Amino acid sequence: MDVPGQINITPSEEEIEELLELTPALVQKRRSQVRIIFDRFIRNRAALVGAAYLILLFFFCFLGPTISGHNQPDVIHPADASQAPILKYPFGTDDVGRDQFARAMAGGQVSLLVGLTSMLAAIIFGIGIGSLAGYYGGIVDNLLMRLTDVVLAVPLYLLLFVLSATFSDGSPRSVIFLIAIFGWTYAARLVRGEYLALKEREYVLAARTIGARNFRIMFRHMLPNAAGPIIVNATLLVGANIILESVLSYFGFGLHPPTSSWGNMISDGQALYELAPWLVFAPGLLIFVTVLSFNLVGDGLRDALDPYMTER
């Protein structure tokens, strides 16, 4: 716009680059938010190891059967029953001669799938309830939080045992459903807290002023800003869900045979623990290291996200 008396001194592209070259020490390459967080995450060695293990685990479980040829978890080899780990059967065999290596991979697929899917369902549900409670406040908040308190009041394992004893048919779908139904409470509380704080920000007021609908404000504007703690909680929730599923399966209330999961394998192998300890060690170690990795990654994310948030 031509204002009389104003001198237009905006530098051109080439001039900007020349100016930057003069002061190299002050130049900071512009990084996106995601890149900043990623760089911070990489600096945390433990989290990096955890993330690396998880990537390897995914390859192991989902590509392993095809690559290594151990793709028959349910086929019995009576001649080779109760073998200790050897080259042909890296995790040994159980008392009916099933290849434990193949079972570990198949079980891993199921355990990981159940853990991730139940986490997604729980998080989506938790975000839904938490955002409504935090954004609208007042009576909606009161009611929803009371509901959350009731669900939280009964000890989780007890309720899950009873519900899966009566309703579950042992398929992955019912187990995912059961775990997700009770996993949303913590996420809902978290999201509600975030939204209560974010509600007072100026951009919310600005969006409302120009007439944005409530849902649009909640999910297009506030959710990306609340995403940090939600992502951390989601990662830790996967680990918790894997443990939960394995406990359920161990007591016979989770996945029923022939679906194998790591928890199943432990309860099957427990009876023969004296003679064949590898039957328990393999799935047990897998569960332990997997959950540990999820926890490390979750904590690494928390450290990567938090300082960034307070830096702004």
Add this chain to the structure above:
Amino acid sequence: MGRYIIRRSLQAIPLLLLLSIFMFLLIHALPGGPEQVIFNPHLDAAGRAALRARFGLDQPLPVQYLVWLRNCLVGDFGYSFATNQAVSAVIAQRFPATLQLFGISLLVALVLAIFLGVISAIRQNSPLDYTVTTISYFGLAMPAFLLGLFLQDIFAVQLHWLPVSGTTSLGYTFDPFNAFLDHLLHLVLPVTALSVLFVAGWSRYMRSSMIETTKQDYMRTARAKGVSPTSRLVRHALRNAVIPLITVVAIDFGAIAGGATITEGIFAWPGMGTLFLDSLQSRDFPVLLAILLLSGFFVVLFNLIADVLYGVMDPRIRYS
């Protein structure tokens, strides 16, 4: 202070009512409803009608709920399918053992968590800190039943240092002192298996809470005043640092209950946990639902106690 307690108690009552409605609906949501569970499938129509009238199942649902609620408040939880004893008697019989396991584990976990969290915090980034943090990570990743199995195998079966299961060994009936020692030995493994998970989580929380507290201005003032390090630690830092821990412990109370059930199952501890697992197998619903209701009640009660404790320790909460 009294008003705060009354206010929190009143807030807990609607929660308990909602909980009872939730449990009641659970009974009726079971496939087939309570009829399916109670009635002999070979009964004819007239017999079913008679039984239905006797159990009050022909009444409208809200009436059934009120009757059930009144019974629960009086302590009448019905009769067990498996043993035909009154449910309240069965539970009362098993309650002391669980109370023992639960209470001792809670105490041990709290003391250990506070201790480890504090020494981690005051010796931050030292080898000790790293060791404690690493062990915490391990404790958090280990499923409770797996830890119990391994502990049982290593210490009881392989090394014979501790008994495998149960509360007592044979042969101590006439010797109270040795019986007491023996009982303590029986407690070691289950308590360890149950508390490891919570020591891991709470010590990390205590550590970060302690670090935050020591950074506060009043700590610097205390040091400038010449307060001794011990007094600074205990009277000033610790008292303020444990306050957030109360919230975490209250949240985990339900988890301890679930963990206690699993631990009791593994170590054959004759408490409510094994009662629960056995009733699950035999589909003994009156017992199951009574246990669920009681656990929910205790969780709410414990949360109330935690809130009151919070108010005692942090005056800002009382007057908000």
